Amino acid sequence: xxxxxxxxxxxxxxxxxxxxxxxxxxxxxxxxxxxxxxxxxxxxxxxxxxxxxxxxxxxxxxxxxxxxxxxxxxxxxxxxxxxxxxxxxxxxxxxxxxxxxxxxxxxxxxxxxxxxxxxxxxxxxxxxxxxxxxxxxxxxxxxxxxxxxxxxxxxxxxxxxxxxxxxxxxxxxxxxxxxxxxxxxxxxxxxxxxxxxxxxxxxxxxxxxxxxxxxxxxxxxxxxxxxxxxxxxxxxxxxxxxxxxxxxxxxxxxxxxxxxxxxxxxxxxxxxxxxxxxxxxxxxxxxxx
DNA sequence: GTTTAACCCTGCACGC
DNA sequence: TGCGTGCAGGGTTAAA
Numbered sequence: 271x272x273x274x275x276x277x278x279x280x281x282x283x284x285x286x287x288x289x290x291x292x293x294x295x296x297x298x299x300x301x302x303x304x305x306x307x308x309x310x311x312x313x314x315x316x317x318x319x320x321x322x323x324x325x326x327x328x329x330x331x332x333x334x335x336x337x338x339x340x341x342x343x344x345x346x347x348x349x350x351x352x353x354x355x356x357x358x359x360x361x362x363x364x365x366x367x368x369x370x371x372x373x374x375x376x377x378x379x380x381x382x383x384x385x386x387x388x389x390x391x392x393x394x395x396x397x398x399x400x401x402x403x404x405x406x407x408x409x410x411x412x413x414x415x416x417x418x419x420x421x422x423x424x425x426x427x428x429x430x431x432x433x434x435x436x437x438x439x440x441x442x443x444x445x446x447x448x449x450x451x452x453x454x455x456x457x458x459x460x461x462x463x464x465x466x467x468x469x470x471x472x473x474x475x476x477x478x479x480x481x482x483x484x485x486x487x488x489x490x491x492x493x494x495x496x497x498x499x500x501x502x503x504x505x506x507x508x509x510x511x512x513x514x515x516x517x518x519x520x521x522x523x524x525x526x527x528x529x530x531x532x533x534x535x536x537x538x539x540x541x542x543x544x545x546x547x548x549x550x551x552x553x554x555x556x557x558x559x
Numbered sequence: 560g561t562t563t564a565a566c567c568c569t570g571c572a573c574g575c
Numbered sequence: 576t577g578c579g580t581g582c583a584g585g586g587t588t589a590a591a
Contacts, residue, residue, distance in 0.1 A: 279585060314567080342586085360585050361569085376569090395568050397585070413587080440561060449586080457585065547563065549585070 280358040282454025283497035291513035292337045300333040305380040311396045312378040318401040328402040341417040341453030359397030365390045417453045421490045428487040435475040443471035458527045463489045465526045470558045526552040
């Protein structure tokens, strides 16, 4: 039975690829105008703002100074002490465009630049969102405040990771996906990390040997770094693309995710899946214990 | 403290 | 064949 084609979504590697693209493409540009599209769903994207105009006025005339990432959130810092915060949800994406190019379906926001060209926010499922706040108020945004340490940060050491793991008594899969424990991993990469570490989804975090902790720590950094190098995971035509519309290539590197019934790349045992809290998790029954 | 369920929405699969 | 219905899917949060 072929694996069902899934829509793609956005985890740390994809957000980081977009961040790097935006740094090259939009930093230094000044916003001329912002068009929040007339369809009702566009308001869902800017749900923290009462009106389209309010959101647009906060951005018009501002210059984009730098682009940071916190977990799966993108932070576009503007020249007057304000920040455009973006979360892609499940199906959000940024695309560079020009006035002559027609807007694709589910385009909710178009940011037009003075130097020409625009940046479009597209999101079929509208689970994503964007809002503008001041740098001073960033700390008051609870979702950002709660985000745990990033696996790519140098300050993320395995000793610290080990301490956090033993403090918690939770199943590894749930823990890896918990943004308050470690930031940026979703369903795809948590499965891949657990496979790379040789650990099962239901292992309790406080039962790992120090060797297993180190394996998990190393796997987490390696999988995320590799996925960025391959510019993210694109599972179907409709799925994630970078700012230029180009799909990622990490899907060909996936070891377990979406490979139900296919031979494990390491031991040839068929990949199994299990439903956890309504989400499908993939693993190798032989390689992971 | 952890686990579960529900919410948001679209698109697809399925059945009549 | 065409339409209507049901539900999968991820991140977050509130409830259990």
